[in-house]
Amino acid sequence: MACKNSVRMRHFITAIVIFLIALLLRLSYINVHSFWVDEAFTVNWCSESLPYMLLRIAREDRHPPLYCMLSYPLLHFAQSEITARFVSAIAGASLVTLIFAIGTELAGIWCGVLSATFVLFHPGAIRFSQEARPYMLYACLTTGACLLWMRAYRTPKWHTLWAMGIISSLSLYACYMAFIPWLARIIAASLLLRLQSNRRIAVLLIYADSFALASLMPYIAFVLMSPHPGASFGLSSLGTWLGISAAFLFNDLSGYEYGLRYSCTGVLVMVLMATAFGILLLIASAWKMRKQGAVSLVIRCWFILHFSLLLFAPLLSTEFNRWQRIIDGLVPVALMLGWIALHPRCKVRRHERILRSDAVASSMSKSVGSNITGTCSVIAQVTLMLLIMLHLLGTYNLLYNPQYSRDDWRGATQWVMQRLQEGDIIILNAPVGSFVFRLYYRGIAPYVETTDLRNPARWNYAAKWLANLLAKHPRVFVITNRVWQTDPHGWLKQQLSSSARLLERWRGSGIMVELYAGKSR
Template identity: 25%
Template sequence: MSSHHNVHILQNKQRILAVRSAPPRFNMRTCVAVIIILLLATGVRFHQLGAQSLWNDEGNSYVQAIRSFGDIADHAGRDIHPPGYYWALAAWRLPIGQTEFALRALSAFAGVLTVAFVFALGKRLRGQIAAIAAAMFVALNTFSIFYAQETRMYSLLALWAVASMWALTGFVYYRSHRWALALALCNLAGLWTQYVYPLVMVAQGVMIVGWLLSHWRGADRQSVITLLRLYLLANGISIVLYLPWLPTALRQVTTWPNTGEPIALADAADVLLAWFTYGNTTQVTTFSTTAYLPAIMLLAAGLFIWPRHQASPSSLPRWWRTLLPIVWLVSMVGVFLALELFRFANLKLLLPAQAAFALWMGIGFGGLWSAYRDETRRWAGRIIALIAAIWLTVHLVAGLSPLYKDPRLQRADYRGIVSQITSHLQPGDAIILDAPNQEEVFRYYYAADAPVFPLPRGLGGDDAATETDVRNIIAEFDRAWAVLWGEDERDPNRVVETTFNEATFEVSSQWFGDVRLVRYVMPVALEDRVDSQTRFGDAIILQSYALNHADAAPGDVLQIQLDWMTEAPLDTRYKVFVQLLDEDGFLVAQRDREPGSGLALTTTWQPGTTVTDRHGLLLPETLPPGTYQLIVGLYDIDNPAERLPVNEDNFLPLATITIP
């Protein structure tokens, strides 16, 4: 090799080093824009952070956080999440506290840092303008905000993913041990945070291979070898420090059951576009197809429009910077689709992919902003970019109100459940949690003395043992409160609820989000059974009924047993109403429920078969002395005004109740 050629290589190296050591341009307007975006990200993530109750999974996080580090790892070994987030939450809880706000603040803080890293990464990929747009698309996305307000690991997962991609670009640019270490630490933290994180590392590997192949035939092959060696070293550090947990991770990932139905492939693109563009509030808000056109346009611009100037150093080729968020997005989504993991319960695991999507849109915005030399085309591109960004921002802001206020997006209200129970708790009450994995969040709020029974025991599956446990509770206690959630997984045959319905009287049933609180009273000796044989409508017959009312008093529960039969199959679902009327015919107490507490729907009745239907009617504490009439009837569930005729009326009197 000639000395002239060696001098040329040396000069090239010196120029590259000079560029790398130059401080990045960061003007005042950019600084102000970034501060505003970070303040917005902080505001929307910390707004009403403690307003909602902790829900089931958050209760599990809380209980994990109050354990020792060793116990955290032991319990995480039986879960579908590694212990990293729980360790972080345990350390966070000590100085910050354990209120709902304090516990969720770790995720909110991680969410704000994610926005900051999105800007930093976007700046490296396509410059400050693209970075500002990408950061805004994450800051106001309700998918990102929702999980930044939850005491779970998903916000931290997104943070480590974006931070590692930022470290990857720094590593490829500087090719130094310091950046290799930063990449190793970010990946290590991600591995210990969530089992889906290796998909981020797969995307990194694809980008490294692409860079190596494109540079292998260049003049500075030694630099390529150095980068490969450092990359392998960085990943080796991450994997070696994760090895103690790897057998547990493999066992849990390969044996943990999937929940929910996969989203159809035909619907997957629509769901992704909606959630990644605007957020999970698209479940409860209706946007026209045109609302997504700006996002599609920015994605196309990010792929096909290139800036006229280098926005980043030449050691990061334009194709590499353009493809990084795309490869990242495709790696995660593609695996989810291939393994049929793409279901609503798992969408939270794609939170890092939302950041990649936002970066892709940001790159498109940056391309439109600075791609053209001609002044007319340049201004046209900027106007189009601004219209797209404003359109997206307006719709993003529109999603904030339902995020905080729409009941369909609210978490299960265990705080309200416990308040309802404790305000009516009496000696002789028992509390049943069906399924038992509610215990952690329930005990976060519960401090009373009534015993709590998580059922079924363990992971369930032994229906006979569960029924025995329920019947023992019925025999020992006077009343029971059942908190029903997750029965499909732990109690799929609904043994707990069915046994209570067969052996006790349901007094009330109330929904708190997707959790149902049911109140039961244990049976007492009913008075003489009345042979009724009363016809309701054309086919339904009330064969007999019995109740207890001899010593009724305010605050008591009337126990009413109705024995129904149909003479023909029924196509209509009917509700049973039991009402207490005063002497003037005014309603003073009421209970409406489908037969069998909703487990014996009229459409399932077999002709000639008796269906026993139990109702508990709570008498108001303020019920004045007097004579009252107890009546029963049936009405169409879809048309409550359509009662079935009974004799010459639309109800049947059962008894006269006297309150002394």
């Protein structure tokens, strides 16, 4: 008993240390970058009253309201980058701790520490832990639900099942993408129904996750009854799905997140695929030799299958880029855990029953063959080394490479306010630019957004609008951001070049400000 308490205390202290390191890393420069457009929506919604905030989210967003509800009191206390992103930072640090817990459950504290290290330094996990959006909250809650699923399977207790149902419900209220891991848990529990001894546990697990889905139904009904429901839950036509998915798939595989060349990421992807294939081969071989033991092994290694589903599911989502970049750090962890769980030389403590027994390990080793097992082991170890180097390189780029900075609306606004004079006007050539601009703007000069310049049929009207502005105001500031969404043909720049003269220009990360004066002045 004393030995077990000592082990638990060591695990608890390690988890606290990992959480504090992760939180420090995520809070250390949380306010370095200014808000960008999506974050501005979050801040704008939270500035409303609570009922009206929920109504606006139902109309305008493609995600449920949990993140805004958690951030609501913080943003009413003080509106800043820190308060808006604080929930994501806590969720990101908690995710690292939960990964440690899952790794420890599977193969001991060493596996937990190594697993947590991957997510701790993963640039995607750090980036989205510093963003006022629900992606890290979703990743944290769904991973917590998965951990509780494992514990409920091992020791079915009512409080564990209730906790799993509640956390699973919260994950669905954080992001609709949580439906995929929810489905993975249902599939895993359905496999348990094939075993007579585990049928009761499987039914309880299905009930717990069914409660989570049922709890989401009232909000879905509320969204559907609202006029112009938010982006129809983020869904659009199949053509848009495939187009955006293909674009972001190429974007991620080309090393966008890490600043790598095509060849480097190509090798990495092949190694990861080979590792996944090796793990699946081991599971399939074990299934053939010992059906009951293999079913148990599949359930115990459901973490791999869970994130394997997540790896392919984003191909049907318009949120592919954010989802994929979060999963980039979790899928390799799942592969590593699978390697440790299936490695025949892995030493497992007797009280950690989540792993396969020594008898299953021995039968797997004999049935699969030492050559295949050894090859899979070598591939997995090479994968681990590549991942460590990749994550460290990506984190370095995230910290020091300006390419990975967010749109610098704060810098642009400060530059404008330092040069404002009486009679000036500001043109925001940016999608919903006023949402972000007014978070930082403290001047008295008016600002306007450009009219729809994507359609050439509107250019005659826009020309009169621009001529009227230049006639009334001696100088015009033009803030340009994401111009492909507002003026893909560059019409505004061409018109200003011919009817006004450029005085100054400022360039920041993802944004540009130009100061013009009429040629007649």
